[in-house]
Amino acid sequence: SAVISQKPSRDICQRGTSLTIQCQVDSQVTMMFWYRQQPGQSLTLIATANQGSEATYESGFVIDKFPISRPNLTFSTLTVSNMSPEDSSIYLCSVDGSGANVLTFGAGSRLTVL
Amino acid sequence: GENVEQHPSTLSVQEGDSAVIKCTYSDSASNYFPWYKQELGKRPQLIIDIRSNVGEKKDQRIAVTLNKTAKHFSLHITETQPEDSAVYFCAASLTSGTYKYIFGTGTRLKVLA
Numbered sequence: 508s509a510v511i512s513q514k515p516s517r518d519i520c521q522r523g524t525s526l527t528i529q530c531q532v533d534s535q536v537t538m539m540f541w542y543r544q545q546p547g548q549s550l551t552l553i554a555t556a557n558q559g560s561e562a563t564y565e566s567g568f569v570i571d572k573f574p575i576s577r578p579n580l581t582f583s584t585l586t587v588s589n590m591s592p593e594d595s596s597i598y599l600c601s602v603d604g605s606g607a608n609v610l611t612f613g614a615g616s617r618l619t620v621l
Numbered sequence: 622g623e624n625v626e627q628h629p630s631t632l633s634v635q636e637g638d639s640a641v642i643k644c645t646y647s648d649s650a651s652n653y654f655p656w657y658k659q660e661l662g663k664r665p666q667l668i669i670d671i672r673s674n675v676g677e678k679k680d681q682r683i684a685v686t687l688n689k690t691a692k693h694f695s696l697h698i699t700e701t702q703p704e705d706s707a708v709y710f711c712a713a714s715l716t717s718g719t720y721k722y723i724f725g726t727g728t729r730l731k732v733l734a
Contacts, residue, residue: 549710550665550724599664608653608714610722612664 509604513613530600627725
């Protein structure tokens with residue numbers, strides 16, 4: 508399966524600032540997915556990032572708050588903008604590296620917003 | 622909208638006993654059902670999956686069953702061990718198109734030694 512490197516692994520941020528999370532995959536993949544996992548909760552899909560096109564956002568998530576870049580087939584970034592304490596979560600990147608609809612997850616980025 | 626319900630939210634079993642976690646999905650078009658295990662502070666890891674063309678799949682102590690008519694699927698862990706303690710998530714997805722996974726709410730399994 509694909510190997511995913513995500514950074515930062517954790518960060519403490521001040522209210523009103525923005526943070527960009529990077530996701531690097533060791534193989535070329537068509538789609539990359541960004542999930543949010545709030546403390547003690549399940550995984551919620553934020554958006555799907557395709558290379559060369561705008562990301563597709565799920566209900567409740569908007570581009571102004573979570574802008575995504577996908578400059579090539581192995582890399583993506585998610586920015587959490589104008590952060591508030593409610594944005595404190597783990598953000599996970601995932602890909603289907605097998606081509607069989609099997610998602611592999613990165614280690615996640617744990618954000619704490621003060 | 623699409624939804625996956627998962628029960629129970631917490632489950633405690635004695636070491637060596639069996640554990641069963643159940644999920645129900647709403648989208649009848651779903652045809653792929655993975656199970657993920659997430660240990661504390663770690664990433665979710667796929668432990669077993671099943672596609673809609675089979676009713677049961679087994680891998681050592683872990684098995685998954687699927688009832689497409691009832692839109693139910695279940696995870697069975699036999700001979701539980703302390704290292705099975707984790708949060709388990711079920712999910713439902715389509716194997717074509719959006720690849721979108723809908724995750725269940727998770728089950729925290731504690732195996733008591």
